[in-house]
Amino acid sequence: MDSSHAPHPVSPLEQALHAARALVLADLVAGEVAEAEIVSLVEESVAQRRWWAEQWPEGLHYVAGLVAQDVQDALLERYGRWPLCPVCGSGDPHALDVEPELGPDPHWVCGKIGVKVAAVGSLGTCGETTTS
Numbered sequence: 001m002d003s004s005h006a007p008h009p010v011s012p013l014e015q016a017l018h019a020a021r022a023l024v025l026a027d028l029v030a031g032e033v034a035e036a037e038i039v040s041l042v043e044e045s046v047a048q049r050r051w052w053a054e055q056w057p058e059g060l061h062y063v064a065g066l067v068a069q070d071v072q073d074a075l076l077e078r079y080g081r082w083p084l085c086p087v088c089g090s091g092d093p094h095a096l097d098v099e100p101e102l103g104p105d106p107h108w109v110c111g112k113i114g115v116k117v118a119a120v121g122s123l124g125t126c127g128e129t130t131t132s
């Protein structure tokens with residue numbers, strides 16, 4: 001598309017990217033790791049996924065899950081496991097996985113006990129449940 005034309009409404013792709021960014025940031029805030037350096041990892045991922053979704057427009061439904069995974073990978077190198085599983089109280093701390101890896105409506109899943117923990121973007125609303 002030629003962006004030099006008159007301004008047009010925000011495209012579905014931009015909406016999806018904006019939503020993905022907001023969801024992943026919400027989860028970072030929930031994990032108290034939303035530092036400037038880490039927020040810039042999100043920006044980086046969103047920029048890459050913009051390019052990716054421009055090549056494959058149907059993929060715009062998947063960007064939230066992909067950005068979450070990108071940030072998770074980037075954090076693993078620089079920061080450590082994120083997000084830590086809030087469900088398994090004991091044993092080795094482990095990170096949640098995004099499922100589906102490539103699909104709409106991504107969730108954080110504990111791979112150890114195979115439980116959906118929260119939708120991507122909703123980690124902050126589930127972390128308080130400590131009773132089992």
Ligand SMILES: [Zn+2]
Binds near residue numbers: 087094
């Ligand atoms: Zn777990």
